[in-house]
Structure formats: C-alpha cells, structure tokens
Amino acid sequence: MELVFIQILVLFALNTDANSQREAQDSIMMRYIESRVISLEDRLYKCEQVLHHYDYELKGLSHRLISRLEEQSKHRADVKREVENLLARIERAEWDIDYLETASPSNTCVEMDEQLVETQLESAEEEKRKILQKLNTSCTIMVAQIKSQKTVKRSGGAIGSWIRNAGNSSERLYFFSGPNGDTLLEFANMEEFTSRDYLEKARNISLMYSWQGTGQAVHENFLFFHKNATLNEIVKYDLGRENVTETVELSGAGSIPPYQLSPFTYIDLAFDEQGLWSMHGDVSNGGNIVLTKINYQTMVMEHAWNTSCQSANAEAAFVICGTLYVVYNTASGGRSHIDCIYDTSGIITDKMPTLYFLRRYSSHASVKYNPIDQALYAWDEGYQTVYRLDTRAKYEHP
Ligand SMILES: *[C@@H]1O[C@H](CO)[C@@H](O)[C@H](O)[C@H]1NC(C)=O
Ligand SMILES: *[C@@H]1O[C@H](CO)[C@@H](O)[C@H](O)[C@H]1NC(C)=O
Ligand SMILES: *[C@@H]1O[C@H](CO)[C@@H](O)[C@H](O)[C@H]1NC(C)=O
Ligand SMILES: *[C@@H]1O[C@H](CO)[C@@H](O)[C@H](O)[C@H]1NC(C)=O
Ligand SMILES: *[C@@H]1O[C@H](CO)[C@@H](O)[C@H](O)[C@H]1NC(C)=O
Ligand SMILES: *[C@@H]1O[C@H](CO)[C@@H](O)[C@H](O)[C@H]1NC(C)=O
Numbered sequence: 001m002e003l004v005f006i007q008i009l010v011l012f013a014l015n016t017d018a019n020s021q022r023e024a025q026d027s028i029m030m031r032y033i034e035s036r037v038i039s040l041e042d043r044l045y046k047c048e049q050v051l052h053h054y055d056y057e058l059k060g061l062s063h064r065l066i067s068r069l070e071e072q073s074k075h076r077a078d079v080k081r082e083v084e085n086l087l088a089r090i091e092r093a094e095w096d097i098d099y100l101e102t103a104s105p106s107n108t109c110v111e112m113d114e115q116l117v118e119t120q121l122e123s124a125e126e127e128k129r130k131i132l133q134k135l136n137t138s139c140t141i142m143v144a145q146i147k148s149q150k151t152v153k154r155s156g157g158a159i160g161s162w163i164r165n166a167g168n169s170s171e172r173l174y175f176f177s178g179p180n181g182d183t184l185l186e187f188a189n190m191e192e193f194t195s196r197d198y199l200e201k202a203r204n205i206s207l208m209y210s211w212q213g214t215g216q217a218v219h220e221n222f223l224f225f226h227k228n229a230t231l232n233e234i235v236k237y238d239l240g241r242e243n244v245t246e247t248v249e250l251s252g253a254g255s256i257p258p259y260q261l262s263p264f265t266y267i268d269l270a271f272d273e274q275g276l277w278s279m280h281g282d283v284s285n286g287g288n289i290v291l292t293k294i295n296y297q298t299m300v301m302e303h304a305w306n307t308s309c310q311s312a313n314a315e316a317a318f319v320i321c322g323t324l325y326v327v328y329n330t331a332s333g334g335r336s337h338i339d340c341i342y343d344t345s346g347i348i349t350d351k352m353p354t355l356y357f358l359r360r361y362s363s364h365a366s367v368k369y370n371p372i373d374q375a376l377y378a379w380d381e382g383y384q385t386v387y388r389l390d391t392r393a394k395y396e397h398p
Pocket of ligand 3: 180181182210211228229
C-alpha cells in the first residue's frame with residue numbers, strides 16, 4: 001500500500017521537467033520520500049512476512065532513482081545529494097532484507113501488519129492532502145467527461161466568442177461577434193442573454209481599440225484581448241472606467257495561430273482557478289501550443305511552457321486548474337474531442353483517454369471555461385452552447 005503510494009510519488013518526481021519551479025517541488029518530494037523510507041526502514045525490521053514483496057519493490061525504486069540520478073546533472077547539487085543519500089539508504093534496506101530473510105522467521109508481526117495497513121489507508125489520504133498543500137496545487141480537479149450540453153441561443157455568424165465573467169462578483173456575460181471588432185455586448189446574466197429582446201437589454205460597449213480573434217477574457221471589471229492588427233499586443237481594458245489600463249507584448253506570439261482550424265485567433269486568453277493564461281502557436285516549438293501564465297493584475301508574464309499539444313487539427317483550448325485541454329476536430333466539422341492535455345503542475349503525466357463532445361457535428365470557433373460555475377461556454381457555428389463537466393481529482397486514475 002505504502003510502497004505503491006511512494007512509487008506514484010517517485011514517478012511524479014521523476015517525470016517533472018528540469019526547471020527552477022520543479023526543482024523546489026523535487027526537493028519537497030525528496031524530503032517526503034525520505035520520510036517514507038525512514039518509516040519503511042522501521043517496518044522492515046518488524047515484518048519479515050512481506051519481505052519478498054518489499055525486496056522487489058525496493059529494487060524497482062532504486063532502479064528508478066538511479067535513472068533519475070543520471071538526469072540530475074541538470075539539477076541543483078543538493079537535490080542530487082539527497083537522491084544519492086536515498087539510494088544508499090535503499091541499498092542498506094536491501095541488505096537488511098537479505099539478512100532478515102536468512103534469519104529465523106517469526107509470526108509476531110502478522111497482526112501488527114494488518115493494523116498498520118488500516119492506519120496507513122487513513123494516513124495516505126492525509127498525506128496526499130499535505131503534499132498538495134506543500135506543492136501549492138490546492139486546485140486539483142481535472143475533466144472526467146463532458147456531461148451535458150445546452151444550446152442557449154443562436155446569434156451571430158460562424159466566428160465569435162461569448163464568456164461568463166471569471167470573477168465571482170457578477171454573472172455577467174460578454175458577447176463578441178465576428179473575427180474582429182471594436183464593440184461588444186454585455187448582459188447582466190444568462191436570463192437577459194437568452195431573452196427575446198436581448199439586444200435591448202444589452203450594454204453596447206465601444207472600445208478605443210479593436211479586438212482580433214476569439215481570445216477574449218473577462219475578470220471582474222477587466223477585459224483582456226488581442227489588439228487588432230498587431231502582432232502580439234494584449235490589451236487590459238477597464239470596462240468600468242472605459243479606458244485602457246495596460247498594453248503588453250506577448251513575445252514569440254503572433255506568427256502562427258495556436259489552433260489551425262481557428263486561424264482567425266493568434267492569441268487565446270483564458271481564466272482558470274489560478275488566474276490568466278495565454279495560448280499561442282510557435283514555429284520554434286514545432287508548431288505546438290505555448291502556454292503562458294500571466295499575472296492579470298500586473299500583466300507580467302510569469303512563466304511559459306512549451307506544451308506537447310499540436311496546433312494541427314486543433315480548434316480551441318481551455319485551462320482548468322493549471323491544465324491545458326486542447327479540442328481537436330476535422331476541417332469539415334466533426335465530433336470535437338479533447339485529445340491532448342498538458343498539466344503545468346506535473347501531476348497528470350499519463351496520456352488521458354480521448355474525451356468526446358456530445359454533438360456529432362460541431363465546429364467550435366471558441367471554447368471558454370468559467371472557473372466559477374465550472375462550465376464551458378462554446379461558440380459552435382453561431383450557436384451559443386454551454387457544456388457541463390464531470391470532474392475528478394487529478395490523483396485518482398480512472
Ligand atoms: C499559491 O499560489 C497562488 C497563486 O497560484 C499564490 O497566490 C499563493 O501565494 C501561493 N501560496 C503559497 C503558500 O505559496
Ligand atoms: C470571491 O473571490 C475572492 C478572491 O478569490 C474571495 O476573497 C471572495 O471571498 C470571493 N467571494 C465570494 C462571494 O465567493
Ligand atoms: C482589424 O484589422 C484588419 C487589418 O488587419 C482590418 O481589415 C479590420 O478592419 C480591423 N478591424 C477593426 C474592427 O478595426
Ligand atoms: C453597438 O454600437 C455600435 C456603434 O456604436 C453599432 O454599430 C452596433 O450595431 C451596436 N450593436 C448592437 C447590437 O446594438
Ligand atoms: C484614459 O487613460 C488615458 C491615459 O491613461 C488618459 O489620458 C485619459 O484621460 C483616460 N480617459 C478616461 C475617459 O478616463
Ligand atoms: C520553447 O522552445 C523553444 C525552441 O526550442 C525555446 O527557444 C524556448 O526557450 C522554450 N521555452 C521554454 C519556456 O521552455
């Protein structure tokens with residue numbers, strides 16, 4: 001039980017990328033693994049019944065640590081030392097197993113082992129929680145499946161986007177029709193948007209700069225968009241004061257679209273539980289999607305990830321709890337499906353099974369996640385559709 005959990009954690013540590021954030025996580029993981037090795041060492045002396053099993057598991061563990069050690073050249077020396085230290089401890093434990101195997105067996109630990117398993121089941125949950133806190137990934141949901149869909153309206157042409165405010169102080173909706181424009185409509189809530197005389201209820205906002213593509217995002221009073229006819233300028237616009245707050249360049253973006261099936265969008269912006277993200281295409285990254293975390297208050301680009309998700313046949317993408325989900329389709333419109341995910345927290349490393357959208361034929365010009373109601377707001381050939389999701393914890397494998 002415990003070993004399996006340790007192995008998951010070791011795999012987690014082994015699969016993370018070599019960058020400074022990950023190094024800090026690595027050292028937390030190392031410390032955690034070390035504490036688990038200590039408890040293992042204790043138990044090794046008590047329970048010879050399971051020694052064969054432990055022996056096998058420990059060999060696997062040390063094998064992985066050795067291969068990790070080879071990669072460690074990129075990492076800081078102290079992390080390397082910790083791994084070496086752990087390796088020595090595991091070797092010692094293996095020697096102890098050999099010794100205990102030849103020593104005379106006794107049955108005294110059988111009952112105790114059962115008790116241990118009980119308490120460990122409980123503590124494993126507690127430990128998971130603590131690790132997540134340490135790694136600052138308290139937001140750990142992922143999409144399990146697309147549960148339902150509801151087409152709420154038909155308005156506008158094939159290209160556009162609509163979003164719900166990503167802040168929690170209002171349920172406002174924002175409507176952007178066309179591949180570019182300098183106006184948008186704001187609705188107080190879903191009821192007003194779906195009402196018959198919705199245009200009369202809308203607030204028609206004219207911007208001083210025009211937007212391009214379907215990459216808009218709104219958080220509380222601020223609208224974020226790719227400024228029309230610029231390579232990669234992102235505008236932060238104050239919808240309350242009707243003024244531009246800041247304009248920043250997203251360097252590297254603008255040369256190719258992130259989603260080849262939605263070539264009108266060069267920079268997609270998205271809010272999740274952790275804040276603002278941008279997605280763009282990059283030729284130097286093999287055309288794969290580059291994900292950037294932007295501080296939406298200061299507009300500083302905090303970190304960028306060269307994801308493994310291709311832009312070929314992609315039509316849209318969204319971010320949930322720091323994980324990018326890319327929606328793929330065919331050029332003629334087919335069944336949209338999520339076929340690539342990229343988790344910046346490094347928890348999901350396995351390839352996920354393909355997740356299908358419910359409609360047989362669709363063509364999404366945009367798919368926007370709202371972290372407040374955890375739904376997707378999609379623009380499907382001029383139909384405004386809401387998808388509800390089933391989620392699960394990133395740690396629970398299917
Ligand atoms: C966790 O991350 C959030 C943003 O992702 C940050 O505001 C917060 O300070 C972090 N907490 C800790 C304890 O590092
Ligand atoms: C809204 O979000 C802010 C910051 O995330 C939080 O402090 C506040 O409690 C939330 N308010 C409601 C009503 O959920
Ligand atoms: C956006 O820029 C294009 C040129 O790149 C121009 O043709 C179009 O009229 C602009 N749209 C708006 C709304 O300004
Ligand atoms: C919003 O206002 C602009 C000009 O101010 C106008 O061209 C546009 O038709 C208006 N949109 C709606 C839906 O009323
Ligand atoms: C908008 O901002 C600019 C520069 O920050 C300022 O000169 C202008 O007066 C502001 N306009 C309004 C309506 O607040
Ligand atoms: C992404 O890949 C490109 C090309 O290989 C490289 O120049 C860039 O530094 C990489 N960015 C990150 C954040 O790893």
